[in-house]
Amino acid sequence: MRQTAGTLGRRYGELLQALGLVDEEQVQRALAEQDKTGEDLDTILHKSGVVRAERIIQTISEHLGLQVFDVAHADIDPAILNVIPVRLIHRYNVLPVAKENGVLKLAMADPLNYDALDDVRLLLKCEVTPVLAISADLKDAIKRYYGIGADTVESMMAEEQQVELVGREEQADIEELTEDASIIRFVNQIISEAIQDRATDIHIEPFEDELRIRYRVDGILYEAAIPQTIRHYQAAVISRVKIMADMNIAEKRLPQDGRINIRSGGNEFDLRVSSVPSSHGESIVIRILNRSSTIFTLEELGMDPRALKIFNRLISRPHGIILVTGPTGSGKTTTLYAALSKLNKMDVKIITIEDPIEYQMRGVVQIQVLPKIGLTFAGILRSLLRQDPDIMLVGETRDTETAEITIRTSLTGHLVFSTLHTNDAAGAVTRLLDMGIEPFLVASSVIGVMAQRLVRKICPACKEPYHPEHDALIAMNIPKEEWKDIVFYRGRGCEKCKFLGYRGRTGVFEIFPMSERIKELTVERASASVIKHQAIKEDMLTLRQFGWQVVRDGITTVDEVLRVTQEEDY
Numbered sequence: 001m002r003q004t005a006g007t008l009g010r011r012y013g014e015l016l017q018a019l020g021l022v023d024e025e026q027v028q029r030a031l032a033e034q035d036k037t038g039e040d041l042d043t044i045l046h047k048s049g050v051v052r053a054e055r056i057i058q059t060i061s062e063h064l065g066l067q068v069f070d071v072a073h074a075d076i077d078p079a080i081l082n083v084i085p086v087r088l089i090h091r092y093n094v095l096p097v098a099k100e101n102g103v104l105k106l107a108m109a110d111p112l113n114y115d116a117l118d119d120v121r122l123l124l125k126c127e128v129t130p131v132l133a134i135s136a137d138l139k140d141a142i143k144r145y146y147g148i149g150a151d152t153v154e155s156m157m158a159e160e161q162q163v164e165l166v167g168r169e170e171q172a173d174i175e176e177l178t179e180d181a182s183i184i185r186f187v188n189q190i191i192s193e194a195i196q197d198r199a200t201d202i203h204i205e206p207f208e209d210e211l212r213i214r215y216r217v218d219g220i221l222y223e224a225a226i227p228q229t230i231r232h233y234q235a236a237v238i239s240r241v242k243i244m245a246d247m248n249i250a251e252k253r254l255p256q257d258g259r260i261n262i263r264s265g266g267n268e269f270d271l272r273v274s275s276v277p278s279s280h281g282e283s284i285v286i287r288i289l290n291r292s293s294t295i296f297t298l299e300e301l302g303m304d305p306r307a308l309k310i311f312n313r314l315i316s317r318p319h320g321i322i323l324v325t326g327p328t329g330s331g332k333t334t335t336l337y338a339a340l341s342k343l344n345k346m347d348v349k350i351i352t353i354e355d356p357i358e359y360q361m362r363g364v365v366q367i368q369v370l371p372k373i374g375l376t377f378a379g380i381l382r383s384l385l386r387q388d389p390d391i392m393l394v395g396e397t398r399d400t401e402t403a404e405i406t407i408r409t410s411l412t413g414h415l416v417f418s419t420l421h422t423n424d425a426a427g428a429v430t431r432l433l434d435m436g437i438e439p440f441l442v443a444s445s446v447i448g449v450m451a452q453r454l455v456r457k458i459c460p461a462c463k464e465p466y467h468p469e470h471d472a473l474i475a476m477n478i479p480k481e482e483w484k485d486i487v488f489y490r491g492r493g494c495e496k497c498k499f500l501g502y503r504g505r506t507g508v509f510e511i512f513p514m515s516e517r518i519k520e521l522t523v524e525r526a527s528a529s530v531i532k533h534q535a536i537k538e539d540m541l542t543l544r545q546f547g548w549q550v551v552r553d554g555i556t557t558v559d560e561v562l563r564v565t566q567e568e569d570y
Helices: 011-020 024-037 039-049 051-063 086-092 114-124 133-147 150-158 162-167 171-178 181-196 229-242 304-316 332-343 375-385 400-411 428-432 439-445 469-473 514-525 528-537 542-551 558-564
Strands: 094-102 102-110 129-134 201-206 211-219 219-224 256-264 268-280 281-290 319-324 351-354 364-369 390-396 415-420 446-458 463-466 488-489 503-515
Touching: 011 024, 011 039, 024 039, 039 051, 051 102, 051 129, 086 094, 086 114, 086 133, 094 133, 094 256, 094 390, 102 114, 102 133, 114 129, 150 229, 171 514, 181 201, 181 211, 181 229, 181 256, 181 281, 201 229, 211 229, 229 256, 229 268, 229 281, 229 542, 304 332, 304 503, 319 332, 319 400, 319 428, 332 390, 351 375, 375 390, 375 400, 400 542, 415 428, 428 439, 428 446, 428 528, 439 446, 439 514, 446 488, 446 542, 446 558, 463 514, 463 558, 469 503, 469 558, 503 542, 514 528, 542 558
Parallel strands: 102 129, 319 415, 319 446, 351 364, 351 390, 390 415
Antiparallel strands: 094 102, 201 211, 201 281, 211 219, 256 268, 268 281, 446 503, 463 488
């Protein structure tokens, strides 16, 4: 009887049990987990802390007399990689790594999978020797060398769904191909891989000679490894995404928006899809929102005790507007929800108006803006006071009408949170004035402003001391006596951080309450720089100064702070 291909399963667990690495109960629990997640057994045992994957491989190696091969750090000859069809690579989770004296070395996680060895021997008509590798490292290496969905693309090419089919303008041909199982599987693999990599956005970008797919992880775009041949199926891939998002695949000349709801790993994800026409086809961006995300507390955002004290004092006020500013993706909504989480009590009515709703919060009335039917920020705000709220969150103050209603709402005894797109905290005041809001209304309604950015944290798995470039330290505008004795750190780069040196993000903040002097400057229509000077006199730390504290604590690097903060003359 042929062995079943796929993840390391029951027979592998029996081997580990026979070697004394696990007991029967641990194997059964791991197998039950495998049924839910589909992960390999060694990965599950490693994650659960039962036994390290490295120890498993080393013990099997000693028992069977097989070599251990480090596929995570190996530099494999490209000519070797092409000797086996990609479909077999994925089917058996194996990787050809070397060929010496006519003998092919085949890295595999399950040395008892004789079907894999027999199939490769039969195909290549040569001797094949297994070498051991950790299954997770193998899968990462396969994606790195062959690209995401390489087996799917290969099967499409093998079925001779050729370039000319996708290149036809007949809509019927495209619709037929978008429903092909291989196209569906490829798009699903792209989305699944993005979620596993903690990506917030997927960019599908057509160019003259390639279809490029990029993921935004921790605020930085990096290219996903995909087979070059996928460009032949560009129209089908893009149309498949549009079908999933309930968009019009016949309309390619105008921008469109859509959404997809999926479940992955037990979590619900809301995918917001945007398409725009470009010179080589439609460009697609998919924003990934995890509806099951845990809401952070204020203490977890990265504020220092001083900033936390100021912000807590502001949100405890009975009425007024608190503005959080920063570019898209700087964590403004996360901060506001952390504040709402602290204020969310049985005796308080909280209503939010958002586009989109990024977090689900129990006990809070959340309203989704729908401009297509006239349900705008301003339109909802007009009706909201009849809902008797105590606290309101307006997702974004986009226009003069929304700003005016928001301000008047705060003046009638409500605490209002909102966001603005400005470079710094002081710029929020002048932005409201530029929108046409009367200075006295801004001065009497706004009680505090906070700007924020997200900096990437150094990967703890490969953290090492180093000394930054002298020019970078000077650019931080920090006196030399403050940094000459500090130990700086950076990430060397490893598998856990995809060799970027960073993993995860934390916030940097500048915050000031509206003091009497800043209110006077607002009424006088002072510039943002004058207001910022005054806030600094009142002990506000700028974004770069706050970032310096994060560097000093060994959490991030000087280069990262310089990347996300602007040059200052203070």
